[in-house]
Amino acid sequence: MGLKIYNTMSGRKEAFVPVEGNKVRMYVCGVTVYDLCHVGHARSAIVFDAISRYLRFRGYGVTFAKNFTDIDDKIINRAIEAGKTWDEIAATYTREYYEDMARLGVANPDIEPKATGHIAEMLDIIGKLMDKGYAYETGDGVYYEVGKFAGYGMLSKRDLESMEAGARVEIDPKKRSHFDFALWKRSKEGEPAWDSPWGAGRPGWHIECSAMSLKHLGETFDIHGGGADLIFPHHENEIAQSCAATGKPFAKYWIHNGFITIDKEKMSKSLGNFFTIRDILQEFDPEVLRVFLLSTHYRSPIEFSRESLRQTEPSMDRVYSTVLRMGDFLSSFKEKARPSKDDADFSIIAGSFRDKFVEAMDDDFNTAAAVATIFDIIREINRYLDKKPASPETKLLIEKAAGDIKECAGVLNIFVKTPQQWYQSLLAAHKADIKEPEIEELIIKRRQARQDKDWKLADEIRDALDSKGIILEDKEYGTIWKVKV
């Protein structure tokens, strides 16, 4: 069994076979840098980050490109509102974007092209489309004539005729069809502009992705992704432009992530029902958001709420507690028993973990099922350690299990902190009314009380900490603190 990917183009899962050898070239539509990102953007970024990491884990040589749309009407409008220049706005929100991504554990793609850095390439494609008769000029600029492209609608499964019938927007009389879209927009006075054979102007939205993917990944590449709302018209238009210009197939696999909803409605800027990534990270550890988003299959909608994020915290705490337990166990391990049936049983279970993880991810990047395999192995480790194993096998088995978890969870870039970092981060995220030194102090005080068998005082200290959201756990080697989740 190999990797299978749901291809929007065919509407079904297909065996993944790269265009060339084991090289994978993928392009994902990035953000328009005119405002802070919301959790919908976070989902898309995290999903494709996990996909690219998994492809590498599977041994593919991945080239991952993700663009920035750094010139468009929203940026221009934002600049006017803010009394700044369009490129200042783009620079500001590009910087903010990187900050958010870093916190969410999203790696930078290999190539991060910007639209304004590819004007020449865009003009080249527009020229080809004009030469081949797919484009025409009006007083406003250059338009792509969708009726000329036979395959138009193949991705979004719609035909021009039925769309024309349902069109809800008034028709621009200069365009030959309502669905014709701008390749080049002639600029008005005061607007940013680049020279072109069709007058000074700026590019239409869709052409940038055709130009950048073509330049950096070639005419035909493996994976093209983005949010499901980009299927039409953005990706449909990219196909029309690219295929018409090159005469070659464009992307082989189309991957689209589902939306985040709030009260069942799509989270979006225009509806105003969004949380920015910043908003959420004020209250939650970034990894909580990441785990939450990866706990649902990437194509399914996710109903977003703080309540759901709060449900994610204890589940993660379970993993970190066990990581801590394994560390403690290994550092104090003493061999004093012969191999037993417990060792053998655990060996079999632990040995299959990695395969199960891969099986889940191979099935169209089923991160939800993959995360579940981590919880499975966590339970098995605890069950095994509860039996106080101490044979020569034991140490190796726990080391291997810990290593496998680290590797597989690492592919999703989750559970990568140390348990201490996790508790400290939770302490901050929960805005606990107590600092670490104070907690340590109280733990020492309580230790004395316990030695004196002053259970009343020991319990008072514990209750006091509990009221501040701190839980104490008495272990063989001492007492540790955790954040109540």
Next chain:
RNA sequence: GGCGGCGUACCCAAGCGGCUAAGGGGGAGGUCUGCAAAACCUUUAUGCGCCGGUUCAAAUCCGGCCGCCGCCUCCA
């Protein structure tokens, strides 16, 4: 109107023709513990929106119905 998707326990969520319907959260009972916490064990859907049908076998396929959502305008 056209196209697409969704409805699985108290909550979140896998499963997409065949082992007793994953996993997490929560609840109940138990083991352990000075007491706790954590961990583990047992338990919590004879059932997968409703009604029919196909099949030896259906959350899973087909038809109808109900409810919800998305795209068709910028949108991750």
